[in-house]
Amino acid sequence: MDILVCMKQVPDTETKIVINPEGTGIVTDGIKYVMNPYDEFAVEEALKIKEKMGGTVTIVSMGPQRATEAIRTALAMGADKGVHLCDDAFEGADSYSTAKALAAAIKPLSYDIILGGKQAVDHDNAQVYAALAELLDISHVSIVTQLDVAEDGKSAVAQREVEGGAREVIEVSLPAFIACQKGLNEPRYASLPGIMKAKKKPIDVIDLAKSGLSADEVGEKGAKLKIRKFFLPPEREAGKILEGEPEELATQLVKLLREEAKAI
């Protein structure tokens, strides 16, 4: 099996987000970056498929220079090689222009299945995989919590989460994109020997020229969506404590709920 994993490097989930003064983005100084947690499930699942069926696991990632660290982490977990879309022209992309660049990097590759997280925890759009599958003309299954690839590698049965905790079971022909959800597996740690081997594994860096795309198809220029403003939710105000006899309290409470909170 030739297994691809789409992976994104994102700010650590424990990062305290600060918006820049212009409101155009977040302050990136001092941020610790990690592999998108949902992509960790994808890497783990890819490794499990490889262990069972043989083959190679290739990590495909778009991001600035620093994204190499996250690719190396995946290589240290056991992936075989990396493809890194890295060019200033890819900066400022939305879901669509990201999918466009990923598709350009993936098209020349041989693949039987593509895995990725159900969303990246930075922008939380959960759109790239659907757009990518469309551009590659393959199916996708989203929010997958269980995956069984058929022995011949031609199809897979995936369970996905639907409303109310119910599960939907989907049989899909391969290649397809599987968007991974928490619960699919327990990602392994990169082992020490894995870390030592990771630096010897190849990472193919793809810049704009190598991608075969033009500058206005990718990054901010190729984006269909423009972010106007970033802002943090307002801080919660302190609660109000009512005092008095129960009857009085009830009257006050109803009044406040009606007039101030406008809840009833």
Added chain:
Amino acid sequence: MEFGYTDEQQMMRELAAKIAGDFGEEYWQRIDEEHCHPREFIDALVASGIVGMAIPEEYGGGGTGLLDLAIAAEALAANGVGMGAAGILVGGPVFGGYLISRHGTEAQKEKYLPGLVKGEVWAGAFTEPDAGSNVTNISTRAELKGDRYVVTGRKMFISHMEESTHIALYVRTSPLDPAHKTRGLSILVGDLPDPHVEARPFKKLGSRFVDTHAVFIDGMEIPKENIIGREGHVLKAMFDVLNPERIVVAALAVGSGLLAIAKAVEFANERVIWGERPISSYQGLQFPLAEAKVMLEAARLKVYEAAWLYDQGSPKCAMATTMAKYAASHGSIYAADRAIQTMGGSGYMCEYGVERLWRDLRLNAIAPVTNEMALNTVAQYDLGMPRSY
């Protein structure tokens, strides 16, 4: 000169932090209360490859240097383990690993190193009732009878006797010659358990994650080929074990000190006694913690330098190690003490774990070398002052 971590070292730190995160304060408290071996933690450390990282790749290890091991050790300690990894990281990769990988024969390497990668631990038996800092004073005798050495003597404060598969015994193969005190010392590797070896456990202040024993050896037989290096010439091998022991302990101490500070800062930021500001806003509490932090940051650089010198095979390693071990133990004990003080009554109680850090760290002013002997070494060999003892 570069001071940053490589990508690999950064990943090792993250790996260590993740493993540490799987074993919380309750786990280490239970280990401390029950005086038991942290089996689950050690299994995780073995599975991750950290235990075997400094053992050469051809024997199944990770093939890193001591510097990388020190970096991983510090990250484990700082992320919650404290000194808890000292037993396995000294008993395995140092007492067994470095002794064999640097001074073993090819046959010894093939025999012992793969087991150490899998988590076997060794007891390192230097100290005796009448020989601690003065190691040439040991009196445990090994006599060659046919194809075996027969060993008789007593060893003191020996760690890991309950778990060890082997014991590295520092013995006299010829009597003390006052003109050449270091001659006649040899190292033998014996298998444990052995019917001629009796061990009696001590109760102790801290470091309860590892057992410590008085060891009585009466006619233990060790095959002749189990000698390390040349009979009677042991000094280089001994320091190739003692130096990494000090470096690993110092790295763990730096991390443990940083952990104590982090706990104290977190507590002080939440604790409000007078008015509305937390006690962390008081300069009287800030200065000692800031001072401890400076001591530990400086110690860390010296630990890294000492480890790097060891990896280079430099003779400057011994002095750097001595200084690093002093700085790390001094800074970390101070850090843990001030963390207790910052947290007041809560610091003295067991629930927060800083009193345990202090109890564990307190050992490091005494072992692997006393801070007084460390200062003697600096005064005599670095400053060129007369020997005082």
